[in-house]
Amino acid sequence: MRALVVDPDVPGALRLGTVAEPRPEPRQLVLDVRHISLNRGEVAFAGRRPAGTIHGYDAAGVVVRAAADGTGPTVGTRVAAFGAGAWAQRMAVDTTAVAEVPAQVDLADAAALPMAGITALRTLRSRSILGRRVLITGAAGGVGRYAVQLAALGGAHVIASVGSSARAEGLAELGAHEVVIGLEGIDRPVDLVLDNVGGPQLAAAWELLAPGGGVQTIGWASNEPAEFAPYSLFFVGPAKTMSTFGDVHEAGPDLATLLEFVAAGRLSPEVDRRDSWERVTEAAQTLLDRRVAGKVVLDVTAGTAA
Ligand SMILES: NC(=O)c1ccc[n+]([C@@H]2O[C@H](COP(=O)([O-])OP(=O)(O)OC[C@H]3O[C@@H](n4cnc5c(N)ncnc54)[C@H](OP(=O)(O)O)[C@@H]3O)[C@@H](O)[C@H]2O)c1
CATH class of the missing domain: 3.40.50.720 (NAD(P)-binding Rossmann-like Domain)
Incomplete structure (x- = not known):
């Protein structure tokens, strides 16, 4: 599958590459990731992580495999997720770190929410x-x-x-x-x-x-x-x-609260830039240059991996 991986030798230290499919723990579901969002810390310090690491924490998509322990949403559910290795076509994520996306909330907007x-x-x-x-x-x-x-x-x-x-x-x-x-x-x-x-x-x-x-x-x-x-x-x-502050464990219930606020029109997702993940380098640079008012959301697409 394709993923945004750390490469200290390219501008921005991130590039699309080919990686193995995730192997979920019993407490994890597998998400078919449709959208991801960028956070300043992740893009500013990507180059500090080991080369080849699948980067990122924020994703939204559709469950393609439920957790083996029986917890969490079933296959086909639209969810937002917070977890390491999010910037990939598929991610394995703890069921305690996901929340179902209400029907009236756009999946791309949901992807903007987790970390921030x-x-x-x-x-x-x-x-x-x-x-x-x-x-x-x-x-x-x-x-x-x-x-x-x-x-x-x-x-x-x-x-x-x-x-x-x-x-x-x-x-x-x-x-x-x-x-x-x-x-x-x-x-x-x-x-x-x-x-x-x-x-x-x-x-x-x-x-x-x-x-x-x-x-x-x-x-x-x-x-x-x-x-x-x-x-x-x-x-x-x-x-x-x-x-x-650095306590983002068991994000699911709080993510659900944020999604409820968005569904009710009480919280605007503030997606200022929407782009393809093919342009991650340019998108990350606009964030670092203080040219984004809110969030950058990138669409995850299939295609030929580098
Ligand atoms: N502790 C945690 O768990 C946690 C979680 C999320 C984020 N963070 C950190 O919290 C900070 C904010 O994150 P974010 O995602 O909201 O980032 P962001 O969208 O890039 O916003 C950062 C803001 O900082 C302001 N800023 C002031 N001086 C700046 C400077 N010299 N260079 C760049 N920006 C400057 C900018 O203000 P203007 O737009 O007015 O120029 C900008 O709006 C980052 O440092 C991030 O790493 C920590």
């Missing part, structure tokens, strides 16, 4: 956000656009931070109450920060935290170091916290 949507959902659940001020950095990106919508759904006052005025487009419509460039103009403390950018902006966001507030450090798109002044992490009063 689950990250936004789970970091927002780190504390109660109803009536709280939530700052989302990198708000124009994949995680950011879902986080803005979900934070608004959860009743937060949403402050979306972007890198330039052009990148502010559409965020108010998605539910942002304020859209700021960098952290300019935030005049009151915030209760929760979802930080996708890292670097100096992370250190500055820490200073904006209200007593008892927390930062969820999701990503570090800036690639710049963050410097914290001596004692800037010391605070008298309810503790301020900074937490890592």
Whole structure:
């Protein structure tokens, strides 16, 4: 079958190649993958993985083999999936990491959700956000656009931070109450920060935290170091916290929640670029160049493998 595999010697370190069919564990189903989506971390760091690795985590398609242990959806079910080795014509994936796609949701839209949507959902659940001020950095990106919508759904006052005025487009419509460039103009403390950018902006966001507030450090798109002044992490009063995020285990139930929101028209999948996986190198570059407002979804096609 065809798959996008790591090749450190090609631009972007990804190319279409021929690989063996997956061999599922008893707890895994096999998915005929129709669409995949790209995430910044995957494309930025593809070259760090061993050559020949089938890359990617987000997929949507149709079950062609049910799990041997009897769990999960049956053959023919349309599902979204989160799991390693997703960028292939077929993937073996744990039944706990898939969710059925409602009839009214496009499979390509479903493929956009797993990594970015689950990250936004789970970091927002780190504390109660109803009536709280939530700052989302990198708000124009994949995680950011879902986080803005979900934070608004959860009743937060949403402050979306972007890198330039052009990148502010559409965020108010998605539910942002304020859209700021960098952290300019935030005049009151915030209760929760979802930080996708890292670097100096992370250190500055820490200073904006209200007593008892927390930062969820999701990503570090800036690639710049963050410097914290001596004692800037010391605070008298309810503790301020900074937490890592990387918990994407058993994604299925949360994926189902996201799909229900999409089906109900409460969450927009925000697919900004749709293309063939034949053009993965160009598509990945647009993401790295900050020219994608939301998600890149690629269609998986048969064809002559390289
Ligand atoms: N911890 C986890 O489990 C997890 C899960 C998913 C993603 N992540 C990480 O979270 C971050 C966001 O992911 P994503 O998929 O939403 O990425 P994305 O779609 O590329 O969005 C990244 C955003 O970061 C902003 N940014 C600010 N400074 C930047 C710089 N110097 N270079 C590039 N972008 C910059 C961009 O803002 P403008 O558009 O306004 O320019 C862009 O919208 C990434 O670092 C990713 O690796 C972590």
